[in-house]
Amino acid sequence: MGKENTLDPLTDVESVHALLATWLGSEASPEVLEQFAATQHTEFSMVTTSGAVLAKADLLAALRTARNSSPGLRIEIAEFEVLLDTADFTVVRFLERHRHAGRRSDRRTTAVLVIDAAERRFRWRTLHETDMSTG
Numbered sequence: 001m002g003k004e005n006t007l008d009p010l011t012d013v014e015s016v017h018a019l020l021a022t023w024l025g026s027e028a029s030p031e032v033l034e035q036f037a038a039t040q041h042t043e044f045s046m047v048t049t050s051g052a053v054l055a056k057a058d059l060l061a062a063l064r065t066a067r068n069s070s071p072g073l074r075i076e077i078a079e080f081e082v083l084l085d086t087a088d089f090t091v092v093r094f095l096e097r098h099r100h101a102g103r104r105s106d107r108r109t110t111a112v113l114v115i116d117a118a119e120r121r122f123r124w125r126t127l128h129e130t131d132m133s134t135g
Helices: 009-025 030-038 056-064
Strands: 040-047 053-055 074-085 089-100 103-116 121-131
Touching: 009 030, 009 074, 009 089, 009 103, 009 121, 030 040, 030 056, 040 056, 053 056, 089 121
Parallel strands: 040 121
Antiparallel strands: 040 053, 074 089, 089 103, 103 121
16 A cells, blocks of 8 residues: 555645636636636535535636636645545645735635546545634
């Protein structure tokens, strides 16, 4: 049972969140949203901070109308942990910190990243966010 996954999950998490921050925080080209969408597994789903379950199509539909909705948004990743790492998938947990307009909101996030062997990259299979903000 040797570790065969040579991909870097932290780099992937930071890259995906950089795309999201660019899309939500600037007049980004549609290519940015396409790049973000390409990181997700065809069966992607997520649990939002409010408890709603969104499929990939639902999330992308909401994001299409959210370009530059938070000008200057920055998303920082901290407290990154690999919970499980196999040849087929990696489970990670991290603190996701959004900074916008002098405000900060934190969420604890757990994600399952499936390895796309053909492209030697991760595809995000599922994501669960828990709001950590304190008013």
